[in-house]
Amino acid sequence: MIRALKKWLIGYKEEARQTEEGRERIASLQKAPLPRHVAIIMDGNGRWAKKRGLPRVAGHRAGMKTVRRITRAADDLGIEALTLYSFSTENWKRPKDEVNYLMGLPEEFLRTDLDELVSRNIRVRMLGEEEGLPEHTLDAIRKFKEATKENTGMILSFALNYGSRAEIIHAIERIIDDMKSGKLSKDVLDESLIGQYLYTADLPDPDLMIRTSGEVRISNFMLWQLAYSELWFTDVQWPDFSKEMFYQAIEDFQRRSRRYGAV
Numbered sequence: 001m002i003r004a005l006k007k008w009l010i011g012y013k014e015e016a017r018q019t020e021e022g023r024e025r026i027a028s029l030q031k032a033p034l035p036r037h038v039a040i041i042m043d044g045n046g047r048w049a050k051k052r053g054l055p056r057v058a059g060h061r062a063g064m065k066t067v068r069r070i071t072r073a074a075d076d077l078g079i080e081a082l083t084l085y086s087f088s089t090e091n092w093k094r095p096k097d098e099v100n101y102l103m104g105l106p107e108e109f110l111r112t113d114l115d116e117l118v119s120r121n122i123r124v125r126m127l128g129e130e131e132g133l134p135e136h137t138l139d140a141i142r143k144f145k146e147a148t149k150e151n152t153g154m155i156l157s158f159a160l161n162y163g164s165r166a167e168i169i170h171a172i173e174r175i176i177d178d179m180k181s182g183k184l185s186k187d188v189l190d191e192s193l194i195g196q197y198l199y200t201a202d203l204p205d206p207d208l209m210i211r212t213s214g215e216v217r218i219s220n221f222m223l224w225q226l227a228y229s230e231l232w233f234t235d236v237q238w239p240d241f242s243k244e245m246f247y248q249a250i251e252d253f254q255r256r257s258r259r260y261g262a263v
Helices: 002-029 045-051 056-077 096-119 135-148 164-180 191-196 243-255
Strands: 037-041 081-088 123-127 155-162 208-211 230-233
Touching: 002 056, 002 243, 045 056, 056 081, 056 096, 056 243, 081 096, 096 135, 096 155, 123 135, 135 155, 155 164, 164 191, 208 243, 230 243
Parallel strands: 037 081, 037 208, 081 155, 123 155, 208 230
Antiparallel strands: none
């Protein structure tokens, strides 16, 4: 009994120490300008699982824990918007069992995380095409939106069935339709107008884009919105991406000089 009590006390003290260190780390980062919007390509779940002799879905399950960890970290820092590239329009080519598992993740996330997201005042939304998604996936997304629609804190967006080229084409089609109907004149066509027709119309463009697992490309993700974003790449696979690594990406962003084409 005494040994168990000592073990618990040691664990409690260690947790308290880590919590205090975390607060100090956050306070330090908040002294410099933070990115308003962070976008992440969560890459490497399948390779993480393969390296451990596990099925690919085990990597996605582990990746969900990282989603939870980084969402908390971003919210604690005071980031305004966090967008996670969850499922691309090209991902339908993956094995059927893997796709089916991924389509079930919003339901699982709804069961396990909705209460915390509501308590944190986080608003959940989806970026992408609803057409083609299973009804049970859409139902979970609708419940997330409804339960968090009044929240005024960080906006957590899941890019699901998302492809940036398709998004841009969709925006152009809508602009053409509004011009034909007389709602728009060709004279008002500019970058700002196009931005209003994208899925991210009410979001600032990402200041920082993070990609895990060693790939150094954008992969049809926010091609328009990332025009002046700072890019940060790591070889670490998404399930192993820690809160400290996220802080390192923010810290690196804060050291950069953003000139937007100026000298």
